[in-house]
Structure formats: structure tokens, C-alpha cells
Amino acid sequence: MASYLLRRLGVSLLILLGASFLVYMLVSVSGDPLMEYRASNKPNKEQLMQARIALLHLNIPAPARYFIWLSGAVKCVVPGKCDLGKAISGQPVTAALASAIPSTLQLVTAAILLAIIIGIAIGIVTALRQYSGFDYTVTFVTFLFFSLPSFWVAVLLKEFGAIRFNTFLGHPTIGLTALLVIALLSGVVWALIIGGTWKRRGVTFVIAAAAAAAVTEYLSVSKWFLYPGLGVVLIVVFGVAIAVGVTVLLAGLQHRRALYASLITVALGVIAMYALRPVLNQASFWTIVLLGLAAIAAGLVVGWLLGGYDRGQSMKAAALTSFLVAALVLLDRFMISWPQYVNLANGRPIGTIGAATPNLQGDFWITGLDKFSHLVLPTTALLLISLASYTRYSRASMLEVMGQDYVRTARAKGLSERVVVTRHAFRNALIPLATVVAFDIGQLLGGAVITENVFSIKGMGQLFIQGLQRQDPNPVMGTFLVVAISAVSFNLIADLAYSALDPRVRVTA
């Protein structure tokens, strides 16, 4: 194992060297850093050119210049000694990277996590209901998302999700036409999802359309988009739904103790919501983390106390329910601060530029909302596009697994379909996904170029593309290096994870 790892690391290093040389050559033919001076009429033109030549070592031919760059880059192994050259503005590339990496991470983390969770969930359900109306609908929608150019999505989101939505917030009433469209759409979607006989579809359609119309009308009349909130009633309703859902997934409804444990944590969550009001008002980031951990711990304790002969399942179900209810409470608290935030943002809360409002003063809730309203659209854009591939991959993988002999054996043993799906099929279906996920993360770190460009977020992609456009070689090389290292290491992680997850695959030393 150790020798395998060493060999892989050595090879990765060679790959990095080769690729960085190639990229350096390509960068050197992709622009002339002296271009802006060649055409200018400035009196000190010669001096400026000389200064830039000295800054970027342009008097040395590119292949030799690469080794100067490399000797600086090698020093990055020692912390603090890193030297990736300077941008034409004179700013060290390492400093630019240090500010770009966090904002890219902030942007892609939520998108990756949500894409993985939602994508896998949808993929599994479509695989379980292969060739149903739901499957066909989802297949079509994923293909559609897959075929959307990311800049198109981003520009559309910016126009409709931000500019028009902000205008809508000025008069948050929903007209009759919009109401009818929403009702019809939700009726059609639910009829497609639930499926069944035509009669059943018709009933589904009517119920879903009526429900959607009622909800929309309520949102419109109560000006919910300006003064949102869940309120204790909705928290209880959602909480009970979560408790039942989690129990069905993790333990099965016949496991009554797990269900009771989950329901009790919902009650605890609602009580805590009132008890902790003063604490929440003064909250900071770490208070929230602590409270989240406390929620999980409370769930575990309740599960343990009520667990009976099968404590593990009750504990898991209760802890997950507790965590999700805590998230609901958190959401509600954020919503309470929303009107104040809208006020601070001059009535146009959803941001289209940057990752935060400059000079915004406010407590944890206000700054949190600010971050949310700036990141929600770029994250959605990234999410929509990566969602499609995860759905397809997990569907294919699940279909493959469900056809395996061991699934048939599990059924033949008399296991419930829930156990067959969650225990035997789902986990094995995840194995090939590990590779895809690891590879995607490596790619996405540098790959949000278009989204960052449309929403003017100063991340890695922006650094890269601006370097190219300004014919500024060092930032391009710097971002390339970070992306290449992350891609190579996630590739390695993917291989190791695969052999760890699937015992049939052994790494050969």
C-alpha cells in the first residue's frame, strides 16, 4: 500500500511537471504582456516596457523562463516561501490566490453538496421506478439541464431570479394568471410524479393544483415574500413529516420506538425554539454550530433511551430528525430577519454582483442573509448543471446493482424492499459514484469560470480568465497549478476510495 502510494505520488509529480511545462508554453503563445504598451503613445513607454520585461523576465525565452517560474513554485512545499511570480499589476500571485480560493470554495461547496444529495436521491428514485412517467419526466429534464449552456442559465437566473424578483418584492402580490399557471404546472408535475391509472392521475392533478393555488394565494395575500416565516404550526407539520420520512428510510415504520423517538425530538425542537430565543438573537456562527451538535446529541440520547432492543436505528433516526428540525428552526429565525435585511438592501435583496454587500453592518442573521442572497443564484446555476450528471450516473449505477444476484438473494431471503434498497443496493450503487464525485470536485474548483464571470465573483475562475484576457501569464499559471494539484490529488483519492469501498478492487503495489 505504502509503495503504491509513493509510486502514485511520484507519477503525479511527473504529470504536474509535464503539464505545467506544456501550459506555460501555451500561455506564452496566448498573449503578449507588452501589448498594451506597444500601441501606446506614453512618453515613458520605453521605461514601462523595460520595467515589465524585468518583472516578468521577458528577455529570457519561454522554455528557460519556465524554470525560473518552477524554481519559485517548488518553494511552495515550504509554507510561507511560496513564489509564483507577480501579476502585471505588481501584486504577488500568491496573495491573489489566497483571496480567490476561499470565495471559490464558498461558491462551489454548497453547489457540490446539494448536487450530490439531490442528484443521487433523484437518480435512485428514477431507477426504482424505471420507465414510469416520473422516470421519463426526470430523464427529459436532466437532459435539458445537461444541454443548457451555463452562461445562458446564469444570465437568465440573473434576469429573472434577481432583477425581476427584486422588482416583484416591491409589490409582492401574485396575479391571477400567474396563480393559474403555477396551479396547472404543479398539477401536471405531481400527476407525472405520482402516476398510476388515469383516474388517479386526474385526482392527483386536481388536488395538487388546488393546493398550489391555495398556497400561492396565501403567500400573495400575506405578503409572505416580504415577511416570510414558518411559524410554529408549519414547523410542527414539517417536523412530523420529517420524523415519519426519516423513520421510514432508516428503520421502517413498524419500528415504533424509532418513530416515537423521532417525534419526541420534534417536540423538543419546538420547545427549544422558544426557550432559546434570547440565545439565538445574540447568536454567532459558533453558537449555531454548537446548537446543531447539541441537537444531534439530544436526538442520540432520546433514541438511546427509547431504543429498546434495537437502539442503533432509533438513535440514528432521532438524531437525523433532530438535526433537520434544528435546521428548520434556524431557517425560521433567518426568515424573521428578512424584512430588516430587505430594508437594509434598499428593497432589492437578491444580489447579482460579488459575494457580499460592501460595508454592510448587521448581526449574524443579517450578514448570513446577505451571503445567502448573493450566493443563491450562482449556486443554483452550478447546481442545475452538475445535478444532471449525478442523476444519470446514480440512476445507471442503481439499475446495474438492482439487477445483481445478491439483490435477488436478499429478496429471496424475505427482506423487506426497504432493506433491500437501502442496505444492499444503495450502498453498492454509491461505489462507482465515489470516483465521479472525486473527479468532479477536482474539476469544479477551477471550473466555475462562467458562473463567476456572470456574477462577478472574484474567485479562481475569474482570476484565470482575467489573466488570459489581460495577457498576464503568472496568475494564469498560479490558478492552473492549484487546479492541477487538486485534480491530480482528487484523482488519487478516487482510486484509493474505490479500492477501500470495493474489496474486489485491490491496489497493486
Next chain:
Amino acid sequence: MSSQQPDRLTDTLDSREVPEDVKGLSQGALVRKRFLGHTGAIVSLVLLALVVILAITSVGVGFHGWWKYNWRQTPDIVNGGHPTLKLFPPSLGDHPFGQDTVGRDYFAMTMRGAQISLLVTVMVGVISGFVGVVIGALSGFFRGWLESVLMRFTDIVIIIPLLLLGGVVAYNSKANVFVLGGLLGLTAWTGMARLVRGDFLSLREREFVDAARLAGASNGRIIFKHILPNAIGVITVNTTLLMSSAILLETSLSYLGMGVRPPDTSLGRLISDNQAAFSTRPWLFWWPGLFIVIICLCINFVGDGLRDAFDPRQKKLVLKRVKEPDHDPLLEATQASALPGMPLSEIVAPPTAAGGSTTTIDLDEGGR
């Protein structure tokens, strides 16, 4: 694939009633039959063909098309350049897609853009398909040092950012659309090479290859006559996927101002040029986007149809769901619990053996 053959055979036998001579369907015939049965793929193929024909004949390539304007003429702006396309009653009008800010006919421009985008797409598909197959086949078949060298080279090419090539093209003024397509094609082959290599690695160990070798076949003959035809499924499916990602790549590059350069135009270029006009002339934004989506969606569906046609294994699984009420209640209950759409009241508690004790296998079993 072979497991499907008997079914297909009996199907054809049944349909003909009296078989004159019983012939097995060839691999090609099987694939064609399955592909033609895939409605989505066929509809997409026809639609794609229509788009291609429309793009080529309307404004012409080198010759004069049937549309009255071309993409360079600047007729007078009519009605603020609004699209004249009407669905009820259907009529094209003078400028069905509207006009841009200087009055050029947007239908002609969109068609020209579609031509260029399709050209780049096809170039990327052909070039990277070819390079990927050659590299994958060589490394998968010969293995040894050749494989290590080629695969390390693939690893290097994988991490070269494609945007950089756009930068190279944008900087060199002599570089035109063909250079862009060629460069992208020369770097987009990595996925194909890996997949083809994988296929070759498993195929070269099969008995029919040993048999061919014993019969005295040369390496070239084994590759072209025995292995390549068996890998054709992977190759075709991946070429379509390559092409669908190529059109997105080209449009994204053009959007960033690094792909197709004026005087050429492309669908991405049109969107990029006109995005500032979104609030005043939204049609300048919608039409090219619509064509990108149509082309890409069609290619993806064709690829899906091809995948199903070449690899019918996925088709075989039909989850047995019992719907009739007179069936075993236990079976019903267990299925209901796994299917989120079903009402929970239908669930009859199964004996603990099914739901309880066996489920204590813990999460860390799989999450190690």
C-alpha cells in the same frame, strides 16, 4: 448482449410465421432495430437533421441560400427590430427572429451561427474521436511501456484547461474557426482514450482473440477485424457525448470572447454580443440559446438511444411490482415501504424477521 439474442430471434420467427431460412440477426441489425425502437432518439435525430438542413440551406455556405437576407446585409430596421414570427396565424414575416441593433436579419445571423457551431462540434467529434480511439486502442492492445507512456500523456492532457486554448486562438489573429475546432479536438480526446483502452484491455483477453492469434492473424488484423468492431458501441456513444459537450464548450468560449472571432459568428458569440441588450431586445438572447439547447438536447438523446441500442443490459431490469390486491400482503407491504408515492396506510407490519433484526447491520459496513 448475447443473452438478448434468443428473444429477438423468436420474435422475428413469430412475426414471419413460416421461416424460409432461419437466419440470426447480425450485430448491426440488432443495434439498428433497437435504435429505431427508441422514439426519443429517432425524433431527436430527425429534428437534428432538420436543424442542420435549415442552417445550411437557408443562408447557404458559399452558395446563395433560399432566405432573402444573409448575415452581413443591414436592411432598414422595421418596428424596432421586433421578431415578425407569428404562430396564429402562422406567418414568417420579413424578419422572423427580429433584427439586431444595426438592422441585420437575426434569422440569417442565427443560422450562420448555427453553421459555425455545428462545424466546430463536428470537428471536435471527428478529431478527438479519432485521436482518442488510436491512443486508447494502442495502449489497451499493446500494453507495456507504450501503455504507460500514452496514459501518462493522457493524464497530462486532461489537466490542461481548455479555456487556455481559447486564449491562444483569441490572441493569434490568423487563427480561425478551423484552428479552434482543431485545437479543441486535439485536447478533448482524453475521456474517449481511457474508455477505449478499458474496452480493449478486456477484449484482448477474450477467447476469440486467442483463436484469431492461433489462426495466424496479425496484430493489425486482430485490432481492426476482431476487437474494434466489438468496441464500436463505446466509441459511437462517446463520440456523441463528446459532440454535445463540444457545442457547449464552443459557445462558452465564444461567450467569454475567446472562441470564434469576428467576422465569423457562432451561437455563443451572438449571445455574448447581445447580452447587454437583454432588457431592451430579449429576442437577440433567446433565439441563439434556443438553438444551442435544441442541438445539444438532440445529440444527447441520440447518444442515449445509441447507448441503449449497443448495450441492452440496462433495459433488462424491470422491478417486479405487485399491484393486484390478492397477492401476498407481506410482499405488498414491503414494497409499499420503499415506494414513496404509496399511501402509508397500506403498510401491514411484516414479521420482525423481515424488518427488524436483520437490519441491525450497521452503516460502517459500507462506509469504511
